[in-house]
Amino acid sequence: MDAVFEAFEPAFMQRALIGSLIAVVATSLVGTWVVLRGLAFLGDALAHGVIPGIALAVLWGFSPIIGAFVAALAMSGLVTVVSNRTVVREDTAIGLLFVGMLSLGIIIVSRARSFTTEVTALLFGDVLGVTTDDIRNQLIATAVVLVCTVVLYRPFLALTFNRAKAQTLGMHPRLAQAALLALLALSIVASFQAIGTLLVFGLLVGPPATASLLVHRVPAIMVTSTLLGALAVVAGLLVSFHHGTAGGATIAGFSVLQFFVVLAGREVAVALRRSRPAAIAA
Numbered sequence: 001m002d003a004v005f006e007a008f009e010p011a012f013m014q015r016a017l018i019g020s021l022i023a024v025v026a027t028s029l030v031g032t033w034v035v036l037r038g039l040a041f042l043g044d045a046l047a048h049g050v051i052p053g054i055a056l057a058v059l060w061g062f063s064p065i066i067g068a069f070v071a072a073l074a075m076s077g078l079v080t081v082v083s084n085r086t087v088v089r090e091d092t093a094i095g096l097l098f099v100g101m102l103s104l105g106i107i108i109v110s111r112a113r114s115f116t117t118e119v120t121a122l123l124f125g126d127v128l129g130v131t132t133d134d135i136r137n138q139l140i141a142t143a144v145v146l147v148c149t150v151v152l153y154r155p156f157l158a159l160t161f162n163r164a165k166a167q168t169l170g171m172h173p174r175l176a177q178a179a180l181l182a183l184l185a186l187s188i189v190a191s192f193q194a195i196g197t198l199l200v201f202g203l204l205v206g207p208p209a210t211a212s213l214l215v216h217r218v219p220a221i222m223v224t225s226t227l228l229g230a231l232a233v234v235a236g237l238l239v240s241f242h243h244g245t246a247g248g249a250t251i252a253g254f255s256v257l258q259f260f261v262v263l264a265g266r267e268v269a270v271a272l273r274r275s276r277p278a279a280i281a282a
Helices: 002-007 011-037 040-049 051-060 064-085 090-109 115-124 132-151 153-161 163-168 173-189 192-214 218-243 247-281
Strands: none
Touching: 002 218, 011 040, 011 132, 011 153, 011 173, 011 192, 011 218, 040 051, 040 064, 040 090, 040 173, 040 192, 051 064, 051 090, 064 090, 064 173, 132 153, 132 173, 153 173, 153 218, 173 192, 192 218, 192 247, 218 247
């Protein structure tokens, strides 16, 4: 326990913990829908799509959160336009915009004098540099995500499991899809400061995917995902503090590692259950 208390004694570590836990709440709520609907590729693309907006914010001196949110909304809108107005499939549109937005972001950041520093902070985050203002902005974004998740729960549920029925019930699946993409963008914005645009995908998909192996009801997946994400945050920050690893990458790595640990545990449990009747019969 001394190692835990020692790690979280500095004020910057406390801010890193709070900021990362807030990010976990936002990504777990939205990530549940991402995993259940098979939108992981879109989530990954949006995580990269915010880079031009953040880069412009860094160069022009306005809030990176505003830049990231506008860029994410622009990309999600472009994906919808390209897939609906052309014969190109949605995954192709996502792939094209994924590369295009990432390239544009790097080109913009290359105009900065401290290119290496800016790119590193932009892509991989600076969890130990989270400020009180960052935490306040995260709280606002996460509160919006939480309220919208509660209010739009039924439309999102219908959209996830039966889009045709959602249409017949008058739930407007296209509007629900647009709202979900907006919340996805907002959850990314609420998390990139702590773990970066490249690694936010780990929290967005890792804990919800792991939770789906353990429970099956949507609210239970959201709660379990939040708990698993919090565990990954604490473990990642502890390892980062005591062993000098990159904080955001360590957190993201633990969130993915959890999935394979739980998957291996399930396979072992299934094998044991199958072998038990054979042993009794013998």
